Amino acid sequence: xxxxxxxxxxxxxxxxxxxxxxxxxxxxxxxLAASYFFYMSFIPKFILLLLSLTAIDYTAARWIWRAGxxxxxxxxxxxxxxxxxxxxxxxxxxxxxxxxxxxxxxKPSNVFALSVILPLGISFHTFQSMSYVIDVxxxxxxPIANPFDYALFISFFPQLVAxxxxxxxxxxxxxxxxxxxxxxxxxxGLLLLFLGLAKKxxxxxQFAQIANAYFQNPGKxxxxxxxxxxxxxxxxxIYFDFSGYTDMAIGMAKLLGFHFPVNFRRPYLAxxxxxxxxxxxxxxxxxxxxxxxxxxxxxxxxxxxxxRNLMLTMLLGGLWHGxxxxxxxxxxxxxxxxxxxRMFRRAGNAQPGRWTVFYPLQxxxxxxxxxxxxxxxxxxxxxxSIYVLGQMFQFLYQPVRFSPPAxxxxxxxxxxxxxxxxxxxxxxxxxxxxxxxxxxxxxxxCALLLLAVELIGYTQTAVPFVYFQF
Amino acid sequence: MAFPATAQPPTGGQTTVQTASARRxxxxxxxxxxxxxxxxxxxxxxxxxxxxxxxxxxxxxxxLQLRNEIRRPKPNRNQVLAVGHSRMALLPRIANQETPDTxxxxxxxxxxxxxxxxxxxxxxxxxxxAHNYAAILIPCDDYNDHDAYDQQSERETDLxxxxxxLGFHDLLDFPWTYRSKKLQWEAVRGIILKxxxxxxxxxxFLEHPAARIAKARYYASDxxxxxxxxxxxxxxxxxxxxxxxxxxVRFPDSIPAGDRREIREEIxxxxxxxxxxxxxxxxxxxxxxxxxxxxxxxKLIFLRVPRAxxxxxDSLPQMRSAIxxxxxxxNVIVLDExxxxxxxxxxxxWDGYHLNRIxxxxxxxxxxxxxxxxxxxxxx
Numbered sequence: 101x102x103x104x105x106x107x108x109x110x111x112x113x114x115x116x117x118x119x120x121x122x123x124x125x126x127x128x129x130x131x132l133a134a135s136y137f138f139y140m141s142f143i144p145k146f147i148l149l150l151l152s153l154t155a156i157d158y159t160a161a162r163w164i165w166r167a168g169x170x171x172x173x174x175x176x177x178x179x180x181x182x183x184x185x186x187x188x189x190x191x192x193x194x195x196x197x198x199x200x201x202x203x204x205x206x207k208p209s210n211v212f213a214l215s216v217i218l219p220l221g222i223s224f225h226t227f228q229s230m231s232y233v234i235d236v237x238x239x240x241x242x243p244i245a246n247p248f249d250y251a252l253f254i255s256f257f258p259q260l261v262a263x264x265x266x267x268x269x270x271x272x273x274x275x276x277x278x279x280x281x282x283x284x285x286x287x288x289g290l291l292l293l294f295l296g297l298a299k300k301x302x303x304x305x306q307f308a309q310i311a312n313a314y315f316q317n318p319g320k321x322x323x324x325x326x327x328x329x330x331x332x333x334x335x336x337x338i339y340f341d342f343s344g345y346t347d348m349a350i351g352m353a354k355l356l357g358f359h360f361p362v363n364f365r366r367p368y369l370a371x372x373x374x375x376x377x378x379x380x381x382x383x384x385x386x387x388x389x390x391x392x393x394x395x396x397x398x399x400x401x402x403x404x405x406x407x408r409n410l411m412l413t414m415l416l417g418g419l420w421h422g423x424x425x426x427x428x429x430x431x432x433x434x435x436x437x438x439x440x441x442r443m444f445r446r447a448g449n450a451q452p453g454r455w456t457v458f459y460p461l462q463x464x465x466x467x468x469x470x471x472x473x474x475x476x477x478x479x480x481x482x483x484x485s486i487y488v489l490g491q492m493f494q495f496l497y498q499p500v501r502f503s504p505p506a507x508x509x510x511x512x513x514x515x516x517x518x519x520x521x522x523x524x525x526x527x528x529x530x531x532x533x534x535x536x537x538x539x540x541x542x543x544x545x546c547a548l549l550l551l552a553v554e555l556i557g558y559t560q561t562a563v564p565f566v567y568f569q570f
Numbered sequence: 571m572a573f574p575a576t577a578q579p580p581t582g583g584q585t586t587v588q589t590a591s592a593r594r595x596x597x598x599x600x601x602x603x604x605x606x607x608x609x610x611x612x613x614x615x616x617x618x619x620x621x622x623x624x625x626x627x628x629x630x631x632x633x634l635q636l637r638n639e640i641r642r643p644k645p646n647r648n649q650v651l652a653v654g655h656s657r658m659a660l661l662p663r664i665a666n667q668e669t670p671d672t673x674x675x676x677x678x679x680x681x682x683x684x685x686x687x688x689x690x691x692x693x694x695x696x697x698x699x700a701h702n703y704a705a706i707l708i709p710c711d712d713y714n715d716h717d718a719y720d721q722q723s724e725r726e727t728d729l730x731x732x733x734x735x736l737g738f739h740d741l742l743d744f745p746w747t748y749r750s751k752k753l754q755w756e757a758v759r760g761i762i763l764k765x766x767x768x769x770x771x772x773x774x775f776l777e778h779p780a781a782r783i784a785k786a787r788y789y790a791s792d793x794x795x796x797x798x799x800x801x802x803x804x805x806x807x808x809x810x811x812x813x814x815x816x817x818x819v820r821f822p823d824s825i826p827a828g829d830r831r832e833i834r835e836e837i838x839x840x841x842x843x844x845x846x847x848x849x850x851x852x853x854x855x856x857x858x859x860x861x862x863x864x865x866x867x868x869k870l871i872f873l874r875v876p877r878a879x880x881x882x883x884d885s886l887p888q889m890r891s892a893i894x895x896x897x898x899x900x901n902v903i904v905l906d907e908x909x910x911x912x913x914x915x916x917x918x919x920w921d922g923y924h925l926n927r928i929x930x931x932x933x934x935x936x937x938x939x940x941x942x943x944x945x946x947x948x949x950x
């Protein structure tokens with residue numbers, strides 16, 4: 101039951117009706133039942149995995165809190181982290197490591213392989229679960245008494261499969277002090293829901309066709325223009341796909357009286373790679389910062405240790421995305437860029453995202469660097485990545501024959517229009533103005549978004565969100 | 571939005587605020603619905619988008635046919651209109667060469683791939699008063715009915731042919747003429763959200779909007795002449811021999827090997843056991859057309875089109891076939907089923923189903939004369 105299907109909207113409508121029609125004490129149970137129903141609509145048997153992890157982490161957190169000695173607290177933490185990382189490692193990385201070991205032993209790559217299906221959203225809910233247990237260990241969070249409350253925190257359907265990764269204190273703050281959403285929040289939520297759907301179906305899915313056609317077999321479309329068209333298309337696809345999903349998740353949460361953190365802040369307007377990571381998948385960046393980068397020492401141990409920590413964090417962040425060396429390289433590439441930026445950044449230039457006369461150039465350069473990184477993220481193999489990069493920089497080693505770009509004119513116009521909207525949002529916050537503006541403006545914008553979905557985004561079979569695979 | 575009360579009982583002041591809040595939300599939801607209906611309506615429930623639709627598409631072909639027929643001058647009521655699929659070989663230009671003798675003017679909105687369901691809605695579009703024509707010509711593949719694997723009743727393409735002509739008032743009717751729930755839902759959604767049906771066409775339009783508009787205008791202004799001047803296909807199956815008993819076909823050397831399998835399958839189609847589904851479907855749609863003209867003097871003339879490049883052996887007539895059940899209804903004329911048997915010759919066909927140029931000319935002439943015979947002299 102993907103977010104971009106009529107079935108999901110029927111499901112959401114039913115949940116909203118039941119939620120608000122039920123007595124207040126029942127509402128969280130309705131959300132829990134709905135969340136499990138949603139999860140089971142994909143592969144029902146994995147509910148056992150979700151229930152097991154929920155039980156382990158719920159119990160571990162309570163043990164940690166009650167344990168008398170630091171040693172016992174640590175043991176409970178290790179049990180919990182081992183369970184989470186063990187299951188994540190098995191389902192997500194087993195075949196990757198098995199193939200690499202086989203390769204080292206000069207055996208066929210599938211000799212140790214198992215037929216493993218990746219459970220939906222495992223990367224997200226394990227991270228969310230681990231953050232809770234670590235927070236309890238650090239005594240920044242009290243353990244949750246009611247197991248159903250904890251189960252809802254892990255399985256809450258709007259963010260179960262692809263985030264944003266919500267902190268326990270944020271979620272339980274909303275749950276335990278639940279208030280009926282004000283009209284502003286309802287209107288923001290609805291607009292976000294429609295905006296997210298339009299981002300996904302009108303923009304991401306259209307650019308996906310260009311990127312998919314190219315990356316299926318890059319050798320079929322040689323040339324610099326084709327390569328750049330495909331890679332830029334993928335950059336646009338992944339942003340609108342993932343931020344569309346997040347907008348929908350945040351919008352749904354608002355309709356239910358919950359507040360999720362912002363996950364994207366117009367990342368392609370970033371003026372540096374550091375700024376980019378302050379704007380892209382913010383909830384993951386925050387998680388990696390708080391539970392990996394800072395525990396590794398952060399920037400407290402001198403320059404070289406900071407670079408090492410940045411590299412390690414980004415390498416693991418890359419690996420989190422998928423079991424492939426390409427993701428590791430992608431993470432390493434960003435780690436290296438962040439380290440270089442840090443190396444050459446002057447003390448007075450630490451504030452990213454300031455609008456200066458050089459800003460457009462900085463933003464363009466950042467976009468180009470991020471786009472180059474997407475090659476590793478999207479290409480199926482390392483060999484493909486190298487080939488595509490070679491095509492993109494063909495002009496460095498041979499004369500270039502220009503061919504018309506693979507991106508239709510109307511999609512180019514659409515991309516320019518969204519860029520304009522992003523700049524306007526950055527400067528004037530039109531989203532808030534429309535959300536709280538007159539009824540006619542709100543109605544017209546929402547209706548246009550829905551019309552665009554109907555006309556451009558309609559497909560017989562819904563296209564899954566990119567991040568569902570992670 | 572009317573959220574139920576929270577655990578805290580609201581005070582009088584809070585109630586007023588909540589009511590104002592709820593009103594604010596509902597006003598905006600209403601605005602969304604109104605704007606959406608207005609945008610959708612302006613684009614698709616008016617003539618606007620249908621006039622720039624890709625002419626070489628199912629909807630585009632259908633619209634051209636219907637618009638050309640609506641625009642065609644009709645100085646008197648002695649007009650005879652043919653509906654039908656690609657096997658309806660009437661060439662109006664040839665039939666009208668006989669007008670000095672017959673007194674009737676022939677026109678056609680027949681279109682390949684259409685079915686009796688689309689013919690009904692086509693007639694409704696070109697003849698809203700049900701009084702424009704002296705007669706409507708309706709083709710039958712056979713006067714005996716046979717079920718087919720590709721059931722006419724479940725053709726999704728009908729929705730695409732007709733989408734520009736379906737309105738909200740058809741919601742209670744059109745979707746439920748499908749048996750499959752999936753198609754019923756597709757039809758309901760298509761009628762309400764026409765953009766979902768026009769989706770591919772719209773994306774195509776976005777790629778080259780100016781070229782599309784120019785093409786649509788060109789077709790709108792000139793296509794009536796092209797269709798009227800169309801003479802048929804020049805190929806022929808001369809030399810082909812069919813052994814009906816052994817279900818074999820002997821092809822002359824002139825027919826390319828690549829075409830032979832298809833022709834064989836057209837002549838000997840794979841048919842499921844007859845369960846009367848086709849009869850029920852035809853009865854329903856023939857009945858709808860007859861009912862549409864029940865208060866009119868328009869005659870509905872049913873005819874059996876030439877069946878194959880060589881006449882099949884006679885079979886016993888099904889007394890409960892659709893055509894035999896409606897034959898006695900008012901305004902219905904059923905032409906002699908052997909009328910076109912003389913055209914069932916390989917040199918008059920270009921494939922297993924369709925008459926070629928010469929066959930179509932002969933068909934048109936015979937049909938024009940027969941129409942004159944069964945209708946009698948035209949009105950002064």
